[in-house]
Amino acid sequence: MPDESELLCGGWAFDASLREMRHYPRHKKGYADTPDAVEHLEPATSVTLYQWSQQPMMSSTGDRPPSASQARVEVVYTDGRKLTINEDDRACARKIGETIAASYNMPLLERGAPTGVRGGNLPQRDEMGRLRYSDGRTEAILDDSMGELRVKRSKRLFRSEKAAFRTADIRRLELAREVSGPTETFVVYAIAGPEEERIPVAGYSGYEGWADPEEWRQFVKDLAQMLHVDWSETGQTGS
Numbered sequence: 001m002p003d004e005s006e007l008l009c010g011g012w013a014f015d016a017s018l019r020e021m022r023h024y025p026r027h028k029k030g031y032a033d034t035p036d037a038v039e040h041l042e043p044a045t046s047v048t049l050y051q052w053s054q055q056p057m058m059s060s061t062g063d064r065p066p067s068a069s070q071a072r073v074e075v076v077y078t079d080g081r082k083l084t085i086n087e088d089d090r091a092c093a094r095k096i097g098e099t100i101a102a103s104y105n106m107p108l109l110e111r112g113a114p115t116g117v118r119g120g121n122l123p124q125r126d127e128m129g130r131l132r133y134s135d136g137r138t139e140a141i142l143d144d145s146m147g148e149l150r151v152k153r154s155k156r157l158f159r160s161e162k163a164a165f166r167t168a169d170i171r172r173l174e175l176a177r178e179v180s181g182p183t184e185t186f187v188v189y190a191i192a193g194p195e196e197e198r199i200p201v202a203g204y205s206g207y208e209g210w211a212d213p214e215e216w217r218q219f220v221k222d223l224a225q226m227l228h229v230d231w232s233e234t235g236q237t238g239s
Helices: 090-104 213-227
Strands: 007-009 012-015 020-023 037-040 044-053 069-077 082-086 108-111 131-134 138-143 148-154 160-166 170-180 183-192 197-207 230-235
Touching: 007 090, 012 090, 044 090, 069 090, 090 108, 131 197, 138 197, 148 197, 160 197, 170 213, 183 213, 197 213, 213 230
Parallel strands: 044 108, 170 230
Antiparallel strands: 007 012, 012 020, 020 037, 044 069, 069 082, 131 138, 138 148, 148 160, 170 183, 183 197
16 A cells, blocks of 8 residues: 555655556555556656536436536657546646656646637627627727727616726736636736726636637737737636
């Protein structure tokens, strides 16, 4: 039975001298004496940590699994073979990935869904070429051809607050990414006016790991160039 100090997490152990990953199944109050999986690490070209979410599947009893979050470590060997480790515990998956990557003295790459991210979720301009944003409480219209940014925010008791800015008042753009449970949200904010009001002008929300962050970065970069301002990325980054 392996000593707890020898385990990375979740029954996984790494033997640096033999360059082997071993998995020990649970056995009574500890772990089994012998591993149920042993992988000798061959020369590799990359080590990637995939993290994504998907719609929870209903079981035959009508119950839903506790989490739709998924994680996978993938090692691509130089001969094209792949070592794939699926781990529900994301902290454990990250620890495994970092340990393997460090053994190769290479960075741990981070990606979204392993079956491929899906592009095409960028906002589309309306028939007048304007960007529109609405999340139920805030509505914004960016009309760069007219040099105008208008925003309306809902208040209590059916009241609302309106404001208008010239696009020349926009100081910079921010791309924010947030993950809450299985949901991932991208929002582009325009920072405008002397008080640097943060106004959302474009956004997307869906299951984590399926959108393409690079597509959103290019979108913000192009919009910033058109408005002649800088842009930055805030919040959680990567997939």
